[in-house]
Amino acid sequence: MTITEQPFRGWSPEAVVFDCDGTLMDTEEHWQEARRRAFREFGLRPAPGFAERAKGVHYLDCGRMMAEEVDKPHLAPELTESLLGHFMERVADDPVTMPGAAEFVQSLSxxxxxxxxxxxxxxxxxxxxxxxxxxxxxxxxxxxSDPRTTGATTGNPDGGTLIRPKPWPDVYAIAARLCGAQSERTLAVEDSLTGIESARRAGLRVVGVGDRPADGGEETVDLWVPALDSPELVDLDWVRLR
Incomplete structure (x- = not known):
């Protein structure tokens, strides 16, 4: 579905599912810095453009990407552990919300x-x-799910069923169901093409937020806004009813 002049005409969501990194929380710089620190820790340097290719990727897959990027696949476990450790340190030191995120969530809560x-x-x-x-x-x-463990995690409401990371549809499909809404009546709010693909595959409608993708991937969303306090979003009928 392409962006329209009047998105969501005659439609309002029964539930809203948000991505976290880059959508609610301003953490992409934390991930970039964590990747830089992990590479430096092992004396490695990626090719230009790696940060953009890694955006929105599950951290386990990112660790493998980092190892493959420098032609050292055997270092994937160590790079993954280093990546997550550096990221969690950064998040603890500097938790920042994206512009308009807190107000938008509070208006719907x-x-x-x-x-x-x-x-x-x-x-x-x-x-x-x-x-x-x-x-x-x-x-x-x-x-x-963390495939390195065999049991369920607290983030896995389906017990032992494997929940695959984005761009698989699992996280969005399950979130909509837990909210008691049909997928086609649920709105996803996303900043990455990986997440947008996940939400679309789950059958959700999508608001993209942030900088528009250079490759034109914004055409896969119902509406693209620069921030969650943008008038194109907050002036929608179902948002203003607060």
């Missing part, structure tokens, strides 16, 4: 079921949202 669907570990999502004062607004947080 109590009127619609809200959830988070993230590729980050559950502890990172919860810690970030709690420090930002937003955690209490969300009824559900869904993250991918």
């Amino acid at each position: 109590g009127r619609l079921p809200l959830a988070v669907a993230s590729n980050c570990p559950l502890t990172v999502v919860e810690r970030s949202l709690e420090r930002a004062g937003l955690l209490s607004h969300f009824g559900h947080i869904v993250v991918p």
